[in-house]
Amino acid sequence: MFIFPLIFIISFFFALREIYNGNTSGVLIFMIFGLSMYTTAMSVTFLYGLKDIIPILQSFKELMIILVLILNLFALRRIPRFHLLDYLILFFFGYLLVYALLPIGGQSFFSRLTALKSMSFYIVVYFAGRLFDPKKVYINKYFSFFILLAIGAAIVLALEVAAKSPLQFHSGYFDYAYYFFNLEATGPYGLATTFASGGGYIRFASFFTNPLEHAAAAIISLSVILSLYTADNNKFRINNIGLLGLCATAMSVIFALSRAPLASYFLVIYIYALVTKRKLIVNTVHLIFAIGAAYVIYLFAQFENNHTGLIAVLLNTIDFSDPSSVGHLVQWATGILSIGQHPLGLGMGSSGRVAASLNESVGGENQFIIVGVQAGIIALLLDFIIFIMFIRISYKWLNLLKGKERKLCIAVFLIKVGFFIPTLTSELESSTYLSYMNWFLSGLLIAVIMQIKPPQTLPAYDYREIN
Numbered sequence: 001m002f003i004f005p006l007i008f009i010i011s012f013f014f015a016l017r018e019i020y021n022g023n024t025s026g027v028l029i030f031m032i033f034g035l036s037m038y039t040t041a042m043s044v045t046f047l048y049g050l051k052d053i054i055p056i057l058q059s060f061k062e063l064m065i066i067l068v069l070i071l072n073l074f075a076l077r078r079i080p081r082f083h084l085l086d087y088l089i090l091f092f093f094g095y096l097l098v099y100a101l102l103p104i105g106g107q108s109f110f111s112r113l114t115a116l117k118s119m120s121f122y123i124v125v126y127f128a129g130r131l132f133d134p135k136k137v138y139i140n141k142y143f144s145f146f147i148l149l150a151i152g153a154a155i156v157l158a159l160e161v162a163a164k165s166p167l168q169f170h171s172g173y174f175d176y177a178y179y180f181f182n183l184e185a186t187g188p189y190g191l192a193t194t195f196a197s198g199g200g201y202i203r204f205a206s207f208f209t210n211p212l213e214h215a216a217a218a219i220i221s222l223s224v225i226l227s228l229y230t231a232d233n234n235k236f237r238i239n240n241i242g243l244l245g246l247c248a249t250a251m252s253v254i255f256a257l258s259r260a261p262l263a264s265y266f267l268v269i270y271i272y273a274l275v276t277k278r279k280l281i282v283n284t285v286h287l288i289f290a291i292g293a294a295y296v297i298y299l300f301a302q303f304e305n306n307h308t309g310l311i312a313v314l315l316n317t318i319d320f321s322d323p324s325s326v327g328h329l330v331q332w333a334t335g336i337l338s339i340g341q342h343p344l345g346l347g348m349g350s351s352g353r354v355a356a357s358l359n360e361s362v363g364g365e366n367q368f369i370i371v372g373v374q375a376g377i378i379a380l381l382l383d384f385i386i387f388i389m390f391i392r393i394s395y396k397w398l399n400l401l402k403g404k405e406r407k408l409c410i411a412v413f414l415i416k417v418g419f420f421i422p423t424l425t426s427e428l429e430s431s432t433y434l435s436y437m438n439w440f441l442s443g444l445l446i447a448v449i450m451q452i453k454p455p456q457t458l459p460a461y462d463y464r465e466i467n
Contacts, residue, residue, distance in 0.1 A: 001044045001171060004207060005057070008034045008041035012060050019067065024075075025137040027068045027128075031440065032145045035061060035433040036153075036217060039209040040171055046179065047172030054180070061432060062121070065128050072131035081450045085389055086130065092382045093123045096348070099375050105347015111358070115349035119371065122429060122439040129443025134451060137444065139404035143228045143411070147245035150221040153206040153214070154248035157255055160204045166195050168205055182357045197324075203257040213431045215261030216422055218252040219268060220437055221245065223414035226272050227407045234276040260425040261418075268418040275398060275413075328365045328425060335363020338373050345376035353430045367423040387423070390442055391416045397449060405448045412445045 011034035018026020034041075038061065045054055099105075100116035107115070160166055168174070174185035174192065185192045194210050195203050203211035225245050229238040238246070253265045266285070273281035338346060346362060348354075351373035355361035363373045372380030394413035401409050415438055422428050429435045 001047065004037050004171070005041040005045045008037060008057070008060075012064065015064065019071065023136075024068050024071055025132065025142070027064055028137075028142045028145070028440075030060075030064055031433075031436055032142070032149055035436055036149055037207040038432050039173065039176075040167065040207045042180075043168070043171040043173040043176040046176040051179065054176075061436070065125050065436070069124060069128040069131065072128065075133070076131065080131065080447075083446050083450055085386065085393070085446060088382065088386050088389070089123055089126060092379065092386065093120050095379055095382065096120050096375055099345065099379075100348045104345070105350050105374075107347060107349035107354075107358075111354055112348040115352065115354040115374065118353050118430065119348075119374070122435045125436050126439040126443040129440040130447050132444055132447050134405065134408075134444060134448045139408055140228065143224050143407065146221045146224040147228075147241055150218065150225070150245045150248040150252065153208070153217070154251045156206045157204055157214075157252060160206065161255060164202065166202065166204050167207060168195065168210070181353075182359075197257045201257055204255045206252065208433070209431060211256040212258045212261065212422065212426055213434060215253045215256035215258040215265070216419065216428065216431070216434050218249040218256070219261055219264055219418035219422075220415055220434070221252075222249045222265060222268055223418060224411045225249070226268075226414060227410035230276060230407065230410060232402050232406060234278075236276070236278075258422075260422040264418045264421045267421070268414050271417050272410075272414060275395070275410075331363055331365035332369060335366065335369035335373050338362050339369070339377060339380070342373075343377045345372070345374050345379065348374050350374050352427055364427065365425055367426070367428055370427050387416070387420070391420075393449070394445060397445075401448070408441065408445055408448060412441050415441065 011030045011032075015026045015028075015030035015034075018024075018029065042054055042057060045051070045057060096116055096119060100112045103109075105112070156167060177183040177191055178185065183191055191210075194212070195205070197203050205211045205214040208214040208217055225238075225242055226236075229242050230236055249265075253262055256262075270282070270285045272278075273285070335351065338351075349358075350360070351362050351364055352370040356364070363369050368380050368384050371383045391413065394409055394416065397409050398406070398413060419428060419434075419438065
């Protein structure tokens with residue numbers, strides 16, 4: 001077990017050494033290998049009775065990002081050109097900051113600040129990537145590390161499956177979560193229930209926080225691998241290691257048994273096939289979908305309802321009779337009603353992770369609803385617009401960029417597409433690894449786009465036109 005906190009600490013100091021030597025992009029080492037197993041590293045540390053040093057280890061992630069942001073600010077030679085997304089993100093942060101500073105809602109000032117950090121620290125991560133010089137980031141090198149991460153996660157997963165027990169049941173995860181976040185392990189909504197699915201199947205998380213994070217991390221790795229091996233002419237040339245990484249992501253998303261990421265995994269493959277014009281894959285997906293839809297209709301048309309196993313899980317998910325699906329509906333309805341009754345929000349900390357730790361959460365199970373319950377309909381719309389704009393802009397630039405910049409663009413586009421459904425069914429930003437990786441790469445992409453000089457329009461009758 002000690003290997004997880006050891007990797008976390010080593011990756012932190014290795015990244016620090018890289019930064020000290022002038023390679024600030026070394027922060028990606030820590031983000032990929034350290035943050036992916038962040039919660040497991042903290043849990044094992046707690047298991048070994050070293051709870052007093054956990055707050056120090058927890059601060060590593062914020063200190064690293066803030067350090068990189070400051071260094072990037074000092075490295076600027078001129079004021080960068082800002083994108084519309086930069087302004088929207090800053091406005092969103094300022095809007096939430098007002099809600100945190102003013103005595104809005106029933107939470108204490110400290111709880112409101114904690115909620116602000118939980119909801120908006122990704123903005124700091126975004127600008128840490130946004131202010132990078134993209135030319136100094138070795139995209140192919142760091143994208144290759146995602147393959148190693150996916151394979152490592154699959155190896156741990158294989159051991160879990162062989163033992164028929166998730167790693168979190170032995171790592172001290174439940175005691176750690178209760179001690180630091182007041183989250184119960186048992187009960188109808190306890191943490192232990194996240195490792196069980198309908199039909200009695202075990203859900204596995206590898207070294208990630210939970211099965212949802214595990215599956216969503218597989219979407220990041222899938223997106224990166226697809227982009228890494230896609231040439232500018234859309235030819236897909238993958239080697240054996242890359243193929244092993246792809247298989248590892250498939251293994252992870254299947255054994256995580258998380259329905260939203262599983263659907264998104266195949267959606268990413270389908271959208272990738274569309275944008276890279278792979279008609280065989282597109283037509284195959286259409287055929288499989290048609291056959292699957294016909295089979296589901298047949299199952300529902302049967303008079304007897306004695307289905308068991310995975311078929312029962314599938315049908316219960318579709319007709320929302322599964323307890324988990326019902327829980328989602330209840331949380332969505334509660335949140336939407338709250339937003340309707342309080343369009344300006346109930347105040348920071350009234351929904352989401354902070355509220356859950358206080359057992360006072362209103363609504364949830366949807367990133368946008370969680371934002372809306374706390375800061376109102378304006379904040380909800382801003383968050384949604386920012387998300388959709390990233391998908392639109394990254395799609396627009398897919399065929400305008402070349403080389404490593406295009407690989408980055410494809411990865412960000414696919415990650416955003418892949419995260420859309422899970423965002424509708426969970427508080428995805430509460431995951432350190434998912435949030436940091438998503439927004440750092442997003443900031444890096446906007447940095448690439450804004451370094452491209454806009455075409456200069458010559459005035460009429462300019463002498464340069466005839467000389």
